[in-house]
Amino acid sequence: MILVTGAGGLVGRPLVDLLVERGAKVRAVSRDPRLTGLPAGVEVVTGDPSRPDTIADALDGVTGVFLNPRALGQSPDPEVVGAAATRLLGLARERGVTRVVAMSALNVDHDVADQPSRLRGEYNKEVEAAAVASGLEWAALRSGYYAANAATSWAPQIRAGDVVRSPYPESSWAPLHERDLAEVAAHALLTGGLAGSGPVLTGPRSLTQQEMIAIIGETIGRPLHFEEVTPEAALQGMTRAGMPETLAAGFVRLQARSYLQHGLVTGEVERILGRPGHTFAEWAAEHAPDFQVQG
Ligand SMILES: NC(=O)c1ccc[n+]([C@@H]2O[C@H](COP(=O)([O-])OP(=O)(O)OC[C@H]3O[C@@H](n4cnc5c(N)ncnc54)[C@H](OP(=O)(O)O)[C@@H]3O)[C@@H](O)[C@H]2O)c1
Known part of the structure; x- marks a missing residue:
């Protein structure tokens, strides 16, 4: 049990x-x-x-x-x-x-x-x-960064129009599909195969924010445009949406850190599961309805 x-x-x-x-x-x-x-x-x-x-x-x-x-x-x-x-x-x-x-x-x-x-x-x-x-x-x-963060960060903007506003278009992450994380957890729980360890789990490929948004656009059949905004404007947008200012500032600072860096890719999901992790394009295809206006 x-x-x-x-x-x-x-x-x-x-x-x-x-x-x-x-x-x-x-x-x-x-x-x-x-x-x-x-x-x-x-x-x-x-x-x-x-x-x-x-x-x-x-x-x-x-x-x-x-x-x-x-x-x-x-x-x-x-x-x-x-x-x-x-x-x-x-x-x-x-x-x-x-x-x-x-x-x-x-x-x-x-x-x-x-x-x-x-x-x-x-x-x-x-x-x-x-x-x-x-x-x-x-x-x-x-x-690392969950692929699902793409929905949290951008789905409301993408449902409302074709422009996504964010600072640091080149900030990069290697989005991890939540089912891959769940599968690693199931493996650990059922086999004890990860006993005494803390594997660093990432998605299979580093992508910039711009690349992720382009993939979502291809998936839903709408070209999306990335509009860079200043970190200050992003902060204001998040606080207007109800996020506490210290939390919003922390997230903007994290984005700044990953600006022009490649998101870490560890390969641990593939090592543990014996198959590559799911790509962000696969995740986006499964979650396309989150980004579409339901009519
Ligand atoms: N997002 C990322 O990129 C990322 C990356 C690395 C690590 N993490 C870590 O992953 C964990 C979150 O995992 P998740 O996304 O799987 O969580 P989640 O699905 O949002 O929430 C897990 C459970 O926590 C309870 N919960 C949710 N909001 C709550 C609240 N405001 N107060 C009390 N309980 C609440 C709910 O359980 P009940 O049904 O019992 O209410 C919910 O089912 C955090 O520790 C986070 O730091 C996230």
């Missing part, structure tokens, strides 16, 4: 499908009692991983836990989230769990100022540290 936190999320959802396809029993944890549409046989547990005692009984009979730092809550205090991860894994060990696979990030060891997602409560470092110290067999999946 595998217990998946954040089971309705971007990575958790395809992970549940993959585990079931491979014959595993799955307990899917969500704070949302309306979580539905999971494969037959999956046990849904309503509980909040940021309050681990609410899901203690769901750990009985579990062998492996998938830990998503975002599902551990958005406290402004990293120690609170680290303590929740430690408590959850302590309970897991008491109940007979032997393995934990934690989501983490490529930049987990960078200066905290270069990890803007910490400002919205994603404490990958603390959660990874809790996994390492848990006494369980652990793996930490240190991922």
Whole structure:
């Protein structure tokens, strides 16, 4: 039995499908009692991983836990989230769990100022540290830029018109398909093949923002134009859309850092899965409706 936190999320959802396809029993944890549409046989547990005692009984009979730092809550205090991860894994060990696979990030060891997602409560470092110290067999999946960020960043603009406004057109990432990340997680949970390691997972190819937008345009059959805006204008746009200013400034700073650099490509997905990672064009084809106006 595998217990998946954040089971309705971007990575958790395809992970549940993959585990079931491979014959595993799955307990899917969500704070949302309306979580539905999971494969037959999956046990849904309503509980909040940021309050681990609410899901203690769901750990009985579990062998492996998938830990998503975002599902551990958005406290402004990293120690609170680290303590929740430690408590959850302590309970897991008491109940007979032997393995934990934690989501983490490529930049987990960078200066905290270069990890803007910490400002919205994603404490990958603390959660990874809790996994390492848990006494369980652990793996930490240190991922780079998710392909899904393209939808978060640009889908509203692309649905509204053919112009995408962003600073740093040449800033580059190697977009990682969320299903590849889920498949690496399934491999780690079911085989223990990544025990004691923190592989850095990236997509198969570095692309500039301009190249990603061109690929989305080809996919949806509309030529899209990239319009470079100043970092200040981008910051204003993000804050107007409701993002806290410190968080927006952090994301703009990250883009500045990747300006004219190639996004890191590690090849770890191919090494672990024995096949190349999915390309951004494949991701875009699967997600084309996100960028199209539904009529
Ligand atoms: N985006 C990137 O490029 C990138 C790159 C590297 C690493 N990461 C890391 O990946 C993790 C996020 O993974 P993901 O994209 O798979 O997460 P996600 O799907 O957005 O969320 C995972 C789960 O977290 C819970 N959740 C979401 N928003 C929440 C909130 N505001 N408060 C409390 N719980 C919330 C939900 O679970 P419930 O159903 O229980 O509510 C959700 O299913 C973070 O640690 C992030 O730093 C992201």
